[in-house]
Structures are given as C-alpha cells and as structure tokens.
Amino acid sequence: MTNPIQKKFADLATENAPGQEVRQAGTAAGSGLIGETLAGRPVDFSHGDVDAFLPSDGALETFVEGYRRGGSQAYTEYLGDASIRAGVAQRLGDFTGAALTSGEDLIITPGTQGALFLAMGATVTRGTKVAIVEPDYFANRKLVRFFDGVLVPIAMDYLDTQGRAGLNLDRLEAAFKDGAEVLVLSNPNNPTGVIYSPAEIDAIATLAGRYGATVIVDQLYSRLLYEGQAYTHLRATAMPRENLITIMGPSKTESLSGFRLGVAFGSEAIIERMAKLQAIVSLRAGGYSQAVLKLWLAEPEAWMAERIVKHQAIRDDLIAILRRIDGVRVRTPEAGSYLFPQLPKLTIGALDFVRALRLQAGVTVTPGTEFGPGSFQSIRFNYSQDHAAAVAAAERTVALIERYRAGA
C-alpha cells in the first residue's frame, strides 16, 4: 500500500474514541499507576446507558411492524421511506419553529453520524476551508481531514461565559473572510453541554449569510433542555435556508442508538448530493429500522419531561461532587447529558489518567483531546447512566484526581 493512504488514516485514530477502550487490552496494564484499585460498579461514561434510560416505548413493536410490512420497508428510496420522511419533516418543522419549504428536503441516515458524514461529504472536497469549533464533536475534525479539506479552528471560550456559548465571533468572521465555505457546529455543544445564545445564533446566521457560507448544525441533543433554558434553532433565523443543513436523531435522548437512525434536513441541493453519496456508502438507513422513526417526536410529553428531570438530578449531583475539590473547573450543562470538567494539574499525562480511571476506578470517560487540541486537560462524561452508579463513579473519579494531583 502506498504512503498517501497510510498518512490519510493516521489522522483517523480511534483508540481513544468512545466505546473502543476494549481494544486497548494489549497495553501493559499497571505501568505508571499508583495505589489501590477502588471498588464499585463499573460505569462506562463514554456513551449513554440504554439499560438505565430505556428506548422509547413501542420502539421494538414499531420495528416488528416494519419487518412484517416486508419488501416495501426493506427496500426504500436511498433518501428513506417517503411517508416516514414526510411525517418526520412535519414534526421537525414544528419542533424547530420553521416548516420545511419547497427548496428543502430530508434524508434518513444510519445514525446522526451517518448524517454528519454525508453532509460533510456533500460540501467538503480537496482544499475546502471548513470552520470547526473547538471543543466540538471529535468526528468533525476527522471528517475535514478525510475529505482533504482545510481545518480552520474557531475557539469557544465556554468556561467563563455564562449566558452564551462563548464562540469567538471575530475569529469566525475572519475565517469566512479568508474563504471558509463551511461551518460545522453542534448545538448543544458536544462535549460541554453549552447552548448557543440567541445573539450568537443570530450572529452566525448573519455572518454565514453575508459570506455565503454553508452551515451544518448538529442538534442531536436539542430536545433535552434543562429547567429555564431556551434554545434557538438556526433554521428559524434569517440564515439562508439554501445553505443550511440541520442534523437530528433519536440515538441519545430517546436511547434508540441500536437502531442506527438519524436525519438531515434543509437545503434540497445538499440533501440531493447526500442521497447520491448514501447510494454508494450504505444504500439506505436500515429499512425496518426506519419504521421506528414513526414514534419519534411524537412521544408523550410526560415521558420527555420525566427524562429531563432525571438527567438534571444526575447532572446536579455530579457537578456538586466535582466542585468539591480544588482546581476542577466545570460549566453546568444546559442541555444534553455531557459534562466536560477541566482537571487540575496531575502527575501523569491526560491519557494515562483516563487509563488509570478505567483500570483503578472502573470509570470509563473520553479524553478531552478527542474534542480539540486545547482540551487535553478535560475529560468527558456522558451521564445518561444509572443515577446511583454514576454518583459512586464520580466519587471514585474525585478520589483519583486527588491521588494524582500534582504537588499534592
């Protein structure tokens, strides 16, 4: 094999990606670790626990109905089943406060990851400058590299900016001026759980409009909003719709990740390219799984309200535990189930500490470096977990921070 392909894939390392820790088994286990192992039920914070927060009621039954429908459900258009798409589009129009117009369309994808891949594949090619928020979802940066685009980082100063996400809007405008054609961002932000303020969303819309940039906004967690939080949908602003793709899916809040479902909607021209790409990537989202989307955005209100209350209670307990100790800096998540504390200076490197947490405390987290080069001192928790187990695991995490604290 030639060097170019090996070089390309060197940028796509996954050994620290969520859920892939099992593949590190070959590493020498004890090297550099000090002290005893802490007893307790292991918790994998690298993704949500769908055994603690169960899939939406009726999901399996709806899948089975899809299966029994037979060939018409197995072989849908590449875009996805037309009637299911129409229903989801209607409900997403209501949810975002901006009905789909005649110049817009919707595609069903294998997970929101599938939507993100197709959206970036349909807008980024060799040399395309792409503005990427830091920190943000780790795949964003990898996708820019995979499609041979040029990464233009935009800092988000989330730690000292209550009431807004802290995106550096001057830097964003400079990027657009310098030729960035695409902006990718998650809102709520993954990994920090921060929501962009109305003023920030308006500024993004205005700047993207002014410079003709395409915006891909990943709103995967926009349904799980905590008490008192308001959310601004980019597609409900002055943002030109022909340059906007919104991504959503039922994998997180609704615990339906095992069905591999996501959607992207917006600019018809981009969705059309995404469908062409889907045709050579995986043909379509799983046919029978698509049926499960009939339930989505149509759950009982009480079900969603209870899910939010329960996540908020876990959030509050974890935040209180982390804030007890010196040197930990953390912003309270406003939505979703990610928590991204910045740790004090430790005697071991960040990746070694993540390994120590796993081996000595049974706590799996995702290292901050996955989310941007500036986040090496942070770790990400997905606290969509059993409440008591999460609290106990946070206590063990705090104990290990104290154990490895520099100068302690």
Next chain:
Amino acid sequence: MTNPIQKKFADLATENAPGQEVRQAGTAAGSGLIGETLAGRPVDFSHGDVDAFLPSDGALETFVEGYRRGGSQAYTEYLGDASIRAGVAQRLGDFTGAALTSGEDLIITPGTQGALFLAMGATVTRGTKVAIVEPDYFANRKLVRFFDGVLVPIAMDYLDTQGRAGLNLDRLEAAFKDGAEVLVLSNPNNPTGVIYSPAEIDAIATLAGRYGATVIVDQLYSRLLYEGQAYTHLRATAMPRENLITIMGPSKTESLSGFRLGVAFGSEAIIERMAKLQAIVSLRAGGYSQAVLKLWLAEPEAWMAERIVKHQAIRDDLIAILRRIDGVRVRTPEAGSYLFPQLPKLTIGALDFVRALRLQAGVTVTPGTEFGPGSFQSIRFNYSQDHAAAVAAAERTVALIERYRAGA
C-alpha cells in the same frame, strides 16, 4: 457551493439506480412510447422480492433477542460485536476453505455496500489507479471517482466464453504493469451471473501477487450456485492474504437486506483502516441487527437447497422466453439471481426502452449503462421474484422488445 463539489457529484447520478425509479415521476410519461399498455402484475426486477423469498427463518426473533440484550448489543465496537464476529469468521473460514489467519480480521458493515465503500475508502485515494471489470456492479466505478482514483477498465467478454468469465487477463496484467494498485471485482459477476473459472482466479491471484496489487472481491452471491457449478474462492489460492479483502453478506440469497448487514474479511491492516473509516461514516452496523448474523451460514442445508432449486427454475423459464426471440443474446447465469440479456437494435434508446418497460409493461429493470459504458444494449433482471409473476413479466418484456425492434 464551489464547482469542484458539483463536478464530483455529477459522476454519482442515481436516477437509474435500482429502486430509485419512483423519483423519476416528474418525467413526461408518454413521450416517445407507442402502443397499448400490457396488463399484468407489476414486477420490480431491480432488486429481489423478499416477500417472494422470505428472510431466513428466525431472523426477526434473533433481532428481538439482540434488542433485549440491551446496551451491550446497541453499542458494539466499531468493528462489530466481538463474539458475533468470531462466529461469522469461523463459518466464513469453513465456507471459503481458508480459515482466517493471525494477520486477518473481520468487520461487520451496514450491508455489503457498506463493506465495499469502506474497503475502497481504505485503499483508494487521489490518483490511485483502480482496475474495474466491465460489466460489473455499478458502485465500483462511482466509488473510484468519489475517492479521486483513476479508473482502469478491464473488459470481461462473458457472451462468448462458456466455462470461464472471459476476463481479459492480458489487459489486467497491463493495468498492473502500468501501476494499478487495486483490483475490484464481483464473483459471481453482477450483472451477468457468471462465475470466474479456477484458471481465471488463479491467474488473478498470480498477477496480483506478482505486482503487489490489492484485490477486493465481492462474493455476495457465492452461496447461490446452480447445479453442476463449482466456485473458486480467491482467498483459498496463492493470493497473498495481506492484500486481499473478501466481501460477503446476507442481503441477497438470505433476503436479509432490510437489516443492512455485510462483512468484509481479510488483511488486518486494511480492516483496521476500514474500522477507522466506519467510525466517522456510521460508527457501526446497527447494533441489534448485528445479532441476526448469528443465524447466517448456519441455516438448515435443506433450506438453501430449496432456495437454489426454486431460483434455478425461474432462471430456466426466463432464459427460455428470452431465447425465443431473434437478436437477444444472453448467457445462462451460473450463480445468483441476475440475468443480463443483450437486446437487439431498437427504435428507441436504451433508457427510453427501460422507461417503456416500466410504464407500458409494469416491468422495472436496471439499464445496462449502470454496469459499464459497453453495456448500453443490455438490461439487468434480478429474478429473485414470485415465479409466475416473473414469467408473465418476461413475456411482456419480450412483447415490448418486438414492438420496439428496429426494422420490424
């Protein structure tokens, strides 16, 4: 949006791809068509009918068991669930006559399309010369273009070559000599149903070994072999295993397409890159769906035998109908359920005839141009259909060929 991305996607047209005909509804229906509509039950030969040949027994139940297993089945490694992979690898080793070695691995993908996309994404980058058989599966050529590779066509003269596929081996060697680093082929060939002879497979293995080329062989239909046919697995030859990826899946013969499952196995280095790519494409094949692979390659022998007999009977009837009329040239498929007759000269263009078939005879086929520029005069049938409906549809096809025959 810039021109480069529009140019890139112009090569990925899907409007004539299987199952996408519904999207052509806007086309003026009657233009250029002559004569009456032929009555009869519509048949969509663009893909198999999973209502005529049902999914493997127990598929749904195994999916439900996977769902009930919960989080561990929803969130597998990117490669796929380790124990399911081990079982499938064992059975594929038996099936191909070449057990997986320590330098090999297996990845579960969203359909065999997913396997093909990842395999080519892991081996083809800007400027990589890729040998592609013509005719062959339409995505092969599109994928070379998407990854900015250079397409090197290798003709397969299947019409006059009983006992072998008819691959031009001189042309293949010339391609390797000229720097082609990758060869992609389907065996049995899609769209012709031809099997490569042992001598041809040995020649491919020898040439690939001599020139250090990587081979991606799509064996999707290699289980459905008709009476008297023998099949040579490339991985059971002298082909260097570190340069070989074999693709299989349960979407066709086993009618499990609605679960979106495929596998690729072989070179550990390539599979590792494929897993990295899967991490940014769709994370993993649907978690619950992966459970269905537990049944695969472990079906009762009688079930497969019956499925083969029934397909063979349909094949024989369709071949007899097509051969009744002058000017149709067709090779009898040796495996799978594709039939690729070359039509006599017609008064309308090939794409117009395909449209006429759909609108005037209720017969949906895939135009030959999808499989290579030399196949414009051919159409592809997937005859995994209700037997009586397929025969009646073939009679209507023959009637339309006569109707539009040039010089008639």
